[in-house]
C-alpha cells in the first residue's frame with residue numbers, strides 16, 4: 147500500500163521526540179550523521195543500532211511505518227550493496243563463475259546497509275515528529291548567521307517548508323494519475339527500459355503540469371495576501387530549551403564519545 | 414445476468430496505524446447489465462474508493478467483485494482485461510490529460526487496447542460524437558481548452574475504449590449548468606447506443622434522479638439503501654440526517670401533499686411534477 151505514509155510526512159503525536167525543541171532535533175541529527183559515518187567496527191556498530199532503537203522507541207511511531215515509508219530507498223541501497231559484494235578485492239571467500247566474494251566486500255556491504263538504514267530511520271524519526279513549520283523555524287535559526295552574506299534566512303526557510311508540504315501532496319497526486327492511466331491501459335510494467343521510460347510520459351506530463359500550476363497558484367495566493375520579505379515575521383510559538391532538550395543533547399554526545407572511543411581509542 | 418456482483422467489499426486506508434480509516438465497509442450490491450445506477454453520499458462517504466475498487470485499479474482489503482460472473486482478482490489473469498471491460502472516469506479526469514493534441518489523448522486508450530490506426534480513428538470519432546466536441550479541436554493541445562471541454566475530452570477518452578461497464582466519478586462537479594447538462598446528455602447518448610451498465614456518482618440530486626434507474630445511498634462507507642429514485646427521495650427529511658437532500662421538485666410535491674392535497678409525492682423530475690401539479694389545479 148504505497149499510498150500510506152510517505153517519506154517526510156508529519157505524524158501528529160505527543161511522544162518525547164514530538165516534545166523536543168526542533169532546533170535540538172536538527173542539531174542532534176547532524177551529530178548523528180557524523181556518528182553513523184564514523185562507526186565501522188562491531189562495537190561502534192552495536193552502539194549505533196542500539197541508539198537508533200532507542201530513538202525509534204521514543205518517537206512513538208511503530209517500526210512498521212519506518213520500513214513502509216523508506217522501503218523503496220532501502221531496496222535500492224540493498225540492491226547496490228548486493229552488487230558491491232561481488233566487487234573483487236581482498237581475500238576471496240568463495241568463487242563462483244566470474245564472481246568472487248571476499249570477506250572485505252561482505253563486511254563493507256553490511257556496514258553500508260546498517261549506516262544508511264540508521265540514517266534513514268533517524269531522519270524519518272525527525273520528520274515524523276516535527277511539524278513543517280517547526281522544521282522551518284529550526285532551519286531559519288541555523289541560517290541566521292548567513293545574513294551577513296545578504297542571504298535572507300526567512301525566505302529560504304519558507305521555501306523549504308513549502309517544498310516539504312508539497313511532497314505528500316505530489317505523492318498522492320502521482321498515485322492517482324498512475325491509477326487513471328493504468329485503467330486506460332498504460333503499460334507501466336514493461337521490462338524494456340526504453341519502452342518503460344516512454345510509458346511514463348502519460349504520468350510525468352500531467353504531474354509537471356499540475357505541479358507548476360499549483361506552485362504558481364500558491365505564489366499568487368501568497369502575494370495577494372501581501373507576503374513579502376521586508377517585514378520581520380515572528381513565530382507563533384516561543385521555544386525554550388527544556389530539561390528534555392538538554393537530556394537529548396547529552397544522550398547524543400554520550401553516543402558520540404562511545405563511538406569515538408570504539409573507533410580510535412580501543413585496541 | 415448482472416454486470417457486477419459485489420460481495421462484502423471493504424477498504425481500509427493506512428491499516429494498522431493510528432491513521433486507520435475504514436473507507437468502504439462491507440458493501441453488497443448487484444448491478445444489472447443495461448441499468449444506470451446512481452450513487453449519492455456525503456463528502457468522504459467512500460464513493461471514489463468504491464469506484465476505484467470496481468474498476469480494478471485498487472485492490473479491496475476484503476471482499477470480492479464479480480464482473481460478468483468472474484472474480485476480477487482471481488479469474489482474470491490479466492489486469493488489462495478488467496481495465497478494458499470497466500471504464501472509470503476518475504474524479505477531475507481533466508488532470509490526467511497528457512498528450513500534445515486532443516486526438517492523441519482520446520486515442521491513448523484504444524491504442525493500448527491494440528487497435529490499428531484506422532480502427533482507433535474510427536473509435537475516436539465515435540467518442541467525439543458522444544461528447545459533442547467540434548472536430549476542429551482535435552489538433553489543439555488539451556491544455557488550451559476550457560474546464561468543461563477538458564472534462565468532455567477526458568470522458569471521450571474512456572468512451573473510446575467502449576467499456577461494458579462505465580463508471581463516472583462526479584463527472585459534473587465544478588461545472589456550470591449548461592456544461593453539466595451536456596455531460597449528462599453525453600452519458601445518456603452513450604448508454605442508449607451501447608447499453609451496458611453505468612454507475613454514476615454525483616452530488617447533484619436532480620441529475621441523479623433524472624438519469625438513474627436505481628439510486629444507492631452511501632453513508633460512512635456503507636450502502637444504506639438501494640431503490641428507485643422515487644422511493645429513495647420522497648422521504649427527504651431522513652436524507653437530511655445523512656447530509657443529503659432531495660430534488661427541489663420532490664420537496665415541493667411533498668410539501669403540497671403534507672398540506673392535505675391529493676398529490677403523488679413520489680416524484681423526482683420536473684416534467685412529472687408539472688403534470689401532477691397541473692392535474693391537481695384542474696381538479
Ligand SMILES: Nc1ncnc2c1ncn2[C@@H]1O[C@H](COP(=O)(O)OP(=O)(O)OP(=O)(O)O)[C@@H](O)[C@H]1O
Nearest residue numbers: 149426434436454455456457458459460461462463
Ligand atoms: N489516500 C488516502 N489516504 C487515507 N485516507 C483516505 C485516502 N483517500 C481517501 N481517504 C479517506 O477515505 C474516506 C473515503 O474517501 P473517498 O475519496 O472515497 O470519499 P468520497 O465519497 O469520494 O468523497 P467526495 O464526495 O469528497 O469525493 C474519506 O474519509 C477519506 O478521508
Ligand SMILES: [Mg+2]
Nearest residue numbers: 460461462504
Ligand atoms: Mg470522491
